[in-house]
Amino acid sequence: MYTSQPPVTAAAPRTATPPQLFVGSQRVLAAAWYFTLYTFSITLHLAFIVGARKLRGWKANFSFTLLLYLSTMALLYLTTHMIGSITALLYMDWFKYQILWILLGSFAYAAIFTVILTDVVIALHRLIYTVWPLIGSNRISVLATKVSIMMVEEVGFFVYWEFFPVHAQFGADVDIVIAESALMLFLDVLVLPYLVLNRNIHSELKRVLGLQKKNTSALLWLRTRVDVVTRAA
Structure with missing residues (x-):
């Protein structure tokens, strides 16, 4: 019986399998x-x-x-x-x-x-x-x-x-x-x-990461200590 479809063994694959370049x-x-x-x-x-x-x-x-x-x-x-x-x-x-x-x-x-x-x-x-x-x-x-x-x-x-x-x-x-x-x-x-x-990008990243806040807190602490020492003197 004639058919336009080739036999399964002779049919072309649906798509090519990519080569296995990396193994193990x-x-x-x-x-x-x-x-x-x-x-x-x-x-x-x-x-x-x-x-x-x-x-x-x-x-x-x-x-x-x-x-x-x-x-x-x-x-x-x-x-x-x-x-x-x-x-x-x-x-x-x-x-x-x-x-x-x-x-x-x-x-x-x-x-x-x-x-x-x-x-x-x-x-x-x-x-x-x-x-x-x-x-x-x-x-x-x-x-x-x-x-x-x-x-x-x-x-x-x-x-x-x-x-x-x-x-x-x-x-x-x-x-x-x-x-x-x-x-x-x-x-x-x-x-x-x-x-x-870009300094603006640096400032924004510092703000998001909380680095500016930490630096500000450190400066405030340092100024407070300086004021305390100055008053004590």
Whole structure:
């Protein structure tokens, strides 16, 4: 009897099973490395979001609005990547959880695409804002410093990706780890200059962590002791 469907033995598989690049202790080591990056990167972006959340605005400090959006997308990518690493570490069935892999891939690539688009908008916004003739010279120098650091970092990653590509140099497994680690570090350096150089972010982080209150209490205690000693003298 003729049928348009091939026999089961000759039928093509529904989808290709991804190769098992890490097995046994190698998988544990790769997961440990990834989770080290996750801890560092997620902590950095959360610190930036907490420190810069009050600096955002639509008319003033619009760049911080864009940076917060960029950092949120970076967190989305890191979270989906971390979930994917957990599923790989647990050897979850590839065919049984196809919808999960599709969702994780969609969220991850959407986040990366949005980060790139937002980064371009930030660069244009900073360029226009820096060369605007009505802005004071001191403010221009501060903005130019942050933008210059950000651009140097991005150019460095571009040169690395363009002229030093990782193509089967260390093996497929190590190549993937290097490529994905570079991408996660790239997301970090986009906000790192602002997190390091912006004093307003530092003040907000100190306030949230209670460091300013502790310092104030210490100063009050010291002044009280000085007054007591002075009166006793």
